[in-house]
Amino acid sequence: MKISKLARFSTPIQLRCRDAWWFLRRVLRLREKVPGNEKISVVLLSYRRMKNLRPIVDSLLLCDFVGQIILSNNNPEVRMEDFVRVRDPRLRIINQPARRYPGWRYSLARELPAQYFMSIDDDLFLTPGQVRKLFLSLLANPSVPHGAGGEDFVVDDGKVVARRHVGGQDRETDVIVWAYAFTREHLQKYFALLERMRIDNGDLKASEDVIISFCGHGRARCQDLGRLLCCASAQDAKIATWRQDGFLEHRCQLYLQCRHADAAGNET
Numbered sequence: 001m002k003i004s005k006l007a008r009f010s011t012p013i014q015l016r017c018r019d020a021w022w023f024l025r026r027v028l029r030l031r032e033k034v035p036g037n038e039k040i041s042v043v044l045l046s047y048r049r050m051k052n053l054r055p056i057v058d059s060l061l062l063c064d065f066v067g068q069i070i071l072s073n074n075n076p077e078v079r080m081e082d083f084v085r086v087r088d089p090r091l092r093i094i095n096q097p098a099r100r101y102p103g104w105r106y107s108l109a110r111e112l113p114a115q116y117f118m119s120i121d122d123d124l125f126l127t128p129g130q131v132r133k134l135f136l137s138l139l140a141n142p143s144v145p146h147g148a149g150g151e152d153f154v155v156d157d158g159k160v161v162a163r164r165h166v167g168g169q170d171r172e173t174d175v176i177v178w179a180y181a182f183t184r185e186h187l188q189k190y191f192a193l194l195e196r197m198r199i200d201n202g203d204l205k206a207s208e209d210v211i212i213s214f215c216g217h218g219r220a221r222c223q224d225l226g227r228l229l230c231c232a233s234a235q236d237a238k239i240a241t242w243r244q245d246g247f248l249e250h251r252c253q254l255y256l257q258c259r260h261a262d263a264a265g266n267e268t
Contacts, residue, residue: 022058025062032129032131041067041068042117042118049122050082059125063128068092071093102206118179119179133223143218148176155259170223207250207254210254
């Protein structure tokens, strides 16, 4: 997700404008809905970007189809209640006693009695309408996980030789990124795939999005959600996980592992 220099200044301004609009929507009861009575449970994680969670939660609470929000604070040095002060029966905040890694979102999801799930990275600010569109895409095609963006891998002679990011398109992709909509069946396959690869979910420090992308009946799909607003820290080498040493090498290796394990599983 590329962040322009202008976006570094404009994102805080846009978030303030959204705050005013979200407040008006709450007063006027202008809420997002989906046909039928389907509900989705949302799992959010925070470690370094605590301030981002308030606008993310505010957006989700404008969606009637969001049945539950689990907000896991994975930084034991802070309390999430100092940053997210909203009170809503759908919101549950968990302050973890020890640091947790991104894959923990799936462990938390597994404890919930839901059929549909969503998780949003803490540097992405989806509007209620974008949350609705992503959920509707899952309802329309629940056979595969759906994401806000995608990443295609080019493999030659058993090695990843190129990666291409996909945004603003409704299409199949190798790996979904930024926001993830998935079903309980996908969640069960996620842990089965981890077991097949002998990986402990608690030890998975990054690229858990690669694994969930292999958990459908076919390739995952990315969705065109329109213009995405993201935090400037998505490019910050001190904060962004993808900027850490060894991230890309590990990600490519994990993709090849998943591809091999998934193929082996389909043969049995």
